[in-house]
Amino acid sequence: MNTFRERRETLSIPRLAVIFAAIALLFGVVGAAQAGSAKADRPLPQQPAGLGLPTTIRVVLRSSADGKPVAHTPVVFHTDATFAGVVDEIELGRANTNADGVAMVTFEPHIAGDHEVRVDFEDVGRKVNLGKVTVSVAGNSQLTRSTAGILIPGLNVWLLVALIAAVWSILLCVAFCVIAIARGGDTSQALGRSLGRTPEPAVNSSPSDAGGSS
């Protein structure tokens, strides 16, 4: 409900609703040196977009050899996203270039600010980075909450990792005991050996009859 209200407010203020989807695209031609590789041309004009409104990101792929458009080539668009406190790269979408070498995806920014969209294309099974587009949305608001839950100091993933490490360390102690049995010695000796201390002489008693198990 809040989301919709916030969106209406955003649209009612023209200044905030206008798109600053800017775009400086991709002209660092990473794969240009490769035979048969392509480069991105300057972007086609962007459609206006604002917070929560779709904006189209277009790239034109041209051959680095002769400058002709490269058709039927998959282009992948990535950006960074935050979800439940985790920041990672997500794939916005992928599109094949058309006969004019144009590939485009629609991006709907939900948070104001600069969104960096990275573009790759696949060249003979190899991913080639074409560069990046920055989509800017003015204002200081967002349509969705990107952080979930509450943050309790000290209660985090590292606590879980520490717990698991502690359990496995205890299991490691058991492994030392098994080593000690195998060496016919005491646990402390096995631990000492593993820590690089001088081995002490074995204190084994003589093997009992029938392997000591009888």
Added chain:
Amino acid sequence: MEEVTSRRGRLERTAMAPILKTTWRYWAWVTFLVAIIAWGAYAYSVQLREGLIVTGMRDRISWGLYIVTFVFFIGISHAGTLISAILRTTQAKWRTPVTRMAEFITVVALFCGAMFVLVDLGRPDRALNVVTHGRWQSPIIWDLTSITTYLTASIVYLGLPMVPDLALFRDRLAAQGPRWRVWVYRVGAVGWHGDASQKRSLGTAIFILMIIIIPIAVSVHTVVSWIFAMTLRVPWNSTIFGAFFVAGAIYSGIATLIIIMYILRKVYHLEEYITEKHFVYLGVMLAAFSAIMMYGNISEYVTTGYKLQEGEEFQFRQLFLDEFAGFYWYYFVGGLVLPGLIVLVPWTRSIAGVVVAAVLAAAAMWVERYFIVVAGLRVPLLSYDPSNYAPTWVELSIVAAGFALFALLITVFSKIFPIISVWEVAEGFEPADEFESIAAPLAPQPVGGGQ
């Protein structure tokens, strides 16, 4: 002293008998199980080829028999290690003949349970993505971590108390049987000769494991329950799911242990060591956990039923009156009330009675997992008609193969390894205070050993 030696000799002969003598019945049983497994493998090949469309699972009810059986196997894995560890920790003297079987059930059940997760995947080739793309925030990763930790600890916990017995077999059976078996005993015995320092090390290792394995086992079924409880589904919105699942796991674990104990006792003539006392004691534990389960059910359903939030009414109707009513009432009356009564009423408190109670309880716990998973997913999330789920022949075949694999592994184990802990049972022949065994790691007293 002579009597002790004689009893010990008889015990060793009993323990080695399954290994030395193989009847045609054994091979017939193994062939039967292998045939079921082969049929299941064929069904799985069909699923691999055609995809999950050959199962009854669809987008709305996306978990079926595989996940039900996974949860069931993880549950019965508590038979072993947890029960064995609790009995060891509480120094229950009667535990010694049953702990080995219990520990082996754990390892086999965990293995079979984990297999069903893979079977449930439409693309098992992507299974490693859980590791490579997993996040610590995901209950799936918690599950993976706790199950692998429990499996590792359980294998060690099975193997460690077996060391003196494997040394015994290594020495006694060196001249008999195939070389690979002697090799298994030699490796498993890790050079055990029964000297004082080895006994100290073994005592320390068992002591550490029996303590640490209890919280690990509890964590496993708690996390399995969180796979459900942390999903946004009305019937799974429960804060007691963790405790409820752990209690259910121990309940089904005890039931499975009683059933397997009964079969092995009968087949390998272990009547001298596994007596009515063991069945009755385990039966009393079964009755206690049936009461805990009944309490959990009543507590859960009375509170949610009183509030009856959106979606709950549908769940209550299908569970108590409509589609799943038969399952639920069998579970509650036949699987919780009846086993408790059978054990508590003196006239039915016998080996046969306890075994019947255990069979009812084990079956009921599988049924409980069925309606938790399937009925839970059946509650519509939106105003669409509820979906239905019916397992296909592929799912039924694979589940049958899973149970056959479980039985086969236990059968094969009993032909290779000592099914009762010879040195621990033999300790009971001595007049020594058992406290010495448990306290061994804390004091320089010899523990265990085969002497």
